[in-house]
Amino acid sequence: MKHGPDIARIASLIGDPARANILTALMSGKALTAGELATEAGVSASTASSHLARLVDGGLVKEARQGRHKYFALAGDEVAQVLEALMGFAAGHGHLRTRTGPKDAQLRAARVCYNHLAGTRGIQLYDSLLARNFMVLDADTPRLTEAGERFVRELGVDFDQLVKSRAPLCRTCLDWSARRPHLAGSLGRALLKRFEEAGWAHRVRDTRIVRFSTDGLRRFNHAFPVSPDSRA
Amino acid sequence: MKHGPDIARIASLIGDPARANILTALMSGKALTAGELATEAGVSASTASSHLARLVDGGLVKEARQGRHKYFALAGDEVAQVLEALMGFAAGHGHLRTRTGPKDAQLRAARVCYNHLAGTRGIQLYDSLLARNFMVLDADTPRLTEAGERFVRELGVDFDQLVKSRAPLCRTCLDWSARRPHLAGSLGRALLKRFEEAGWAHRVRDTRIVRFSTDGLRRFNHAFPVSPDSRA
DNA sequence: CGCACAATTCGATCCGCATCGAAACGTTCG
DNA sequence: CGAACGTTTCGATGCGGATCGAATTGTGCG
Known part of the structure; x- marks a missing residue:
């Protein structure tokens, strides 16, 4: 049994x-x-x-x-994944949300999932990397291509530092609201950190919300374009 | 709070x-x-x-x-996904398995995840469909290409029937042991059903194990080839 | 119609455990 | 060293809920 x-x-x-x-x-x-x-x-x-x-x-x-x-x-990331899975289910099938406040919209748009970017923006990042072949799924877990490596280097990510640490570079994590994968792993962490350093976005204190500045969002959209029909 | x-x-x-x-x-x-x-x-x-x-x-x-x-x-599938996520974590961090019996090996090789194929074979199927562009991840959830549609039709899947039901065709589901996605959704269901009908495999009574016949496995490998290095 | 079987309700029991306040422990700082 | 603070241990309390057996309802079969 x-x-x-x-x-x-x-x-x-x-x-x-x-x-x-x-x-x-x-x-x-x-x-x-x-x-x-x-x-x-x-x-x-x-x-x-x-x-x-x-x-x-x-x-x-x-x-x-x-x-x-x-x-x-x-x-670890795995715990975060379990929690996100639970939240995903509970969000749909829990007794209808008490009141969907403005916070919820912001959470759905962009939030931190343990230590990487999730929500609509997180999905956009993930999709964009795949669509432009900066990342491929062919065999193993998602894997950065050479072009992808150059790309993240240009964004200002300290790639050598990432490779030195043994932690897995790319990982997928299922999203909370939309049920879609987004990028976790040490690269996911590093990218979010980079966005904050570059002033594109900052975390709202005591929440999981990530707020993009108008200028930061423009730069983000430019760096991670997606085909128009999949814009959320 | x-x-x-x-x-x-x-x-x-x-x-x-x-x-x-x-x-x-x-x-x-x-x-x-x-x-x-x-x-x-x-x-x-x-x-x-x-x-x-x-x-x-x-x-x-x-x-x-x-x-x-x-x-x-x-x-629904979502519940199965939550359970698999939990199993994935518990498998690693639970008190070390009492004794890894032969059943475990078979479960890891091929099992049914609620109603679709999971385990090493499930991952093989998923990877193979992606690698040969029968399925793409570009924007939305995984999406069957035209070539992919022809392919599953040739396998004997009643595709028109699938499209008629409103249920989502493709869905990903995180794997139990290896932490990798595999194919869920109505297509995942239909494929597993097809394998059983065609005599490639059958479920072992009262377990989640799916056992492939030697001949069935040969046909499966032929239908869903993968690059040699990602063979598990 | 009446027996057999599946499922549920009811009432009673009992264990686990979440919770708190007070006291003990350890660390930092003046 | 002694005071302040963060954290943990301990003992006591109380509630929720898991469990069972017996009785009840509902369904199928002879």
Whole structure:
């Protein structure tokens, strides 16, 4: 009866409201302290501590002590993927959203998925790279072509640095609202960082929203064009 | 604090061992009766009934009364995707597999993911369609080209029937063991059905394993060739 | 019509665990 | 060293919900 892996164990970890709030908060990609997570989840410090211990034990969250605080972050891209998958389903089939505020529109447009760009802009980036053969899917996970390497170098990404770290360069991640893949992996991270450095966009404090400036958006559209019919 | 959708609600539904077993059983794609699911989950009939009611209420499972039994099935492809995502993570980070039996190897090779082909063979199929431009990713979800349409017609798929139903033709689904996309959607379903009809493969009773005959595998490899280096 | 079987409802039980406050521990800073 | 603060441990409390058996409803078959 019990073939597949122990899915109940980790689902029940996500299943508690307090822990779910913690994980959702960590989707911002930033490492947060135990105290911050406690207020974020709306529970006392002690309960939050207990929850965090369990999350770490379950492999969902990584901890790093720094002075007298302890910082927590998601254990990896894979955890973010699971959470996005859950959000994707819950968004459609959950009891209809209380009220779709303006925040939701912004989240759908561009947001950070753990540490890379997701939402409409994230999909645009992914599609554009594929359409112009800067990235191909032929055999393995998405793979950057030589032309693609030149391209990201021109954008100002420190490519040598990326290659040095062993982490996988390209990865796909399923999108939250539209059910479409976008670019994760260390390249996804690096690109988002680059956009921020270049002043194209900045994260809105305490949210996962990524706001593009009008000028930054123009440059982004120029760098990552898509065929007109797939514009969202 | 509480932006994103209600992920805790549905995660907690999956989080109970009995319900997780039920859902895993339903990943076979077959509709099962309440009684079968009860024994499968290892609980009494009454508790299973209660669980099933909750799963239906949560939108994870669909029910269909037929005579004096009630058949249950997963509510849709999206649910299967969430479950596969969870399995993918749990497989890696769960307490190391009790013992990797021969069944696991077969599951990794070829299995049914709700209703389409997954595992090494599923990935092979997906990659092959892309590599030969029978399918392209350019803008929207993967899309069958004209050449691809001819190709699947030659394989004996009733394509007109597929187009008539409104269900999306192509969809990607993240793989369980290797973290790679494979083909879901109505075309994915139809292809798996075709393989079974043609005698290339058959499902092993009461499992998600798909076993190819030696001759069937030869034909499959011929129909869906891949570049040698990506053979798994 | 009445028996057999599938599924559900009901009531009762019981365990897990989320939660908190207070106290203990560790670190930083004055 | 001592005070302030962040974090964790401990003990106690209470609630939700998983579970079962028995009784009930509903369906098919003889």
